[in-house]
Amino acid sequence: MFIHNDWYIAAWGSEIKGRPFARTILNQPLVLYRERNGKVAALEDRCCHRGTPLAHGTVVSEGLQCGYHGLVFAASGACVRVPGQEHIPAQARVRSYPVVEQDEFVWIWMGDAAQADRSRIISYPYHNDYVHWPHKCTTLQVKCDYLLLIDNLMDLTHLGYVHGRTVGGAPMTHVAAKMDIIPTPTGVKFIRWMLNSVPPATYAKAVGFKGRVDRWQETEFIAPSSVLQFTGALEAGRGAYEQGKREGGFALRLFHGITPETDETCFYFWSAANGYRQDDPAATEQLFNDIAVTFDEDRLILEAQHARLQGSPTLPLLDIDADGVRIQARRHLERRLAEETEMPAAK
Ligand code: FES
Numbered sequence: 001m002f003i004h005n006d007w008y009i010a011a012w013g014s015e016i017k018g019r020p021f022a023r024t025i026l027n028q029p030l031v032l033y034r035e036r037n038g039k040v041a042a043l044e045d046r047c048c049h050r051g052t053p054l055a056h057g058t059v060v061s062e063g064l065q066c067g068y069h070g071l072v073f074a075a076s077g078a079c080v081r082v083p084g085q086e087h088i089p090a091q092a093r094v095r096s097y098p099v100v101e102q103d104e105f106v107w108i109w110m111g112d113a114a115q116a117d118r119s120r121i122i123s124y125p126y127h128n129d130y131v132h133w134p135h136k137c138t139t140l141q142v143k144c145d146y147l148l149l150i151d152n153l154m155d156l157t158h159l160g161y162v163h164g165r166t167v168g169g170a171p172m173t174h175v176a177a178k179m180d181i182i183p184t185p186t187g188v189k190f191i192r193w194m195l196n197s198v199p200p201a202t203y204a205k206a207v208g209f210k211g212r213v214d215r216w217q218e219t220e221f222i223a224p225s226s227v228l229q230f231t232g233a234l235e236a237g238r239g240a241y242e243q244g245k246r247e248g249g250f251a252l253r254l255f256h257g258i259t260p261e262t263d264e265t266c267f268y269f270w271s272a273a274n275g276y277r278q279d280d281p282a283a284t285e286q287l288f289n290d291i292a293v294t295f296d297e298d299r300l301i302l303e304a305q306h307a308r309l310q311g312s313p314t315l316p317l318l319d320i321d322a323d324g325v326r327i328q329a330r331r332h333l334e335r336r337l338a339e340e341t342e343m344p345a346a347k
C-alpha cells in the first residue's frame with residue numbers, strides 16, 4: 001500500500017530528453033518525455049488502442065506517437081491523431097500524471113490529479129547553487145521495500161557498523177550521540193551531536209582534520225519519502241555546538257529521494273553537495289565517490305534484509321532505543337495512508 005496523493009521524484013531532469021523514457025513508479029508503468037516546448041510530460045505506458053507500451057514510440061510535435069499504429073497522445077493524455085480517420089473517439093486517451101520540474105528533479109503526483117498542489121513540492125535550492133553547493137547526483141535501484149530505506153536513514157547508529165570505510169566507524173560514538181527529535185507537520189526532524197569525536201575517514205580526507213571534532217547530523221524526513229541531511233564537523237571546541245558555527249570545517253548536504261518502483265523495489269535518487277572546498281571540483285568528485293561507496297553498503301544490507309524478511313513475514317521483530325525516530329516516521333506514514341484510504345479513490 002502506497003500513499004498516492006503526494007509528490008514523488010520520478011527522475012532527474014537530465015534523464016528526460018526528447019525521446020520516451022520508461023519507468024515504473026508505485027507499480028504503475030509510466031512513460032516520461034520532454035515535449036518539443038521543453039516541458040516534461042508523463043503518461044500511462046500503455047496505448048489505449050492495443051496496449052503497446054508508449055515508450056516504444058516517438059516524440060512528435062503534437063505529443064507522443066505510439067510506435068505500433070501511430071496514434072498520437074498529447075501531454076493531457078488525450079489522443080489527438082488517429083492515422084487514416086478523422087473521427088477521434090472520446091475514450092481515446094491514456095492517463096496523464098501531473099509533473100513539475102524543479103531543482104533538477106522531476107516530481108510526479110501519483111494520485112488524484114485534482115489534488116496536485118505544487119506548493120507541497122519540497123524546495124531544494126542547493127541544487128541551483130553550484131557556487132556554494134557544487135554537487136553530483138545519481139540513482140540506485142534497490143531491491144527492497146522503500147520503507148526499509150527510510151528506516152535506514154532514520155537510525156544513524158548503523159553508520160558505526162556499516163560505513164567504517166567512509167562516514168562511520170566507532171560504533172559507540174554513534175550510539176552515544178546527543179539526539180533531539182522534533183516532530184513536524186510533514187514528518188520528523190532530528191539533530192545528532194557527536195562532540196569531541198574522532199573524525200571518520202571521509203571527513204578527515206576532505207579537510208585534513210588532525211584531532212578530534214564536534215560533529216553534527218541534521219536530518220529531516222518529509223513524507224512520503226524524502227530525507228534531507230546537513231552534516232559536518234569543526235575542530236572540537238571551535239563553537240560548532242555552543243555557538244552554532246558551521247563554517248571553516250567540513251560540511252555536506254545530502255538529498256535522499258526514495259521512490260517505490262514496486263512493492264519489492266525502489267529508486268534511490270541522491271545527491272551529495274560539497275560545502276567545504278566549493279572551488280575544487282576534485283573535492284566534489286571525492287565526496288561523491290565516498291558517498292557512492294557508503295550508499296552501496298546500505299544497498300547490500302537492505303537487499304539482504306528485505307530478502308530475509310520476505311522469507312519470514314510473520315516472525316516478530318524487536319524495537320530498541322535507537323528505533324525512536326524510525327518509529328515516528330513510520331507512524332506518520334501510517335497516519336497519512338489511513339487518511340488517504342478514507343478519501344474517495346483516485347481518478
Ligand atoms: S497499439 Fe498504439 S497505435 Fe496501436
Ligand SMILES: [Fe+2]
Nearest residue numbers: 158162294298
Ligand atoms: Fe547508511
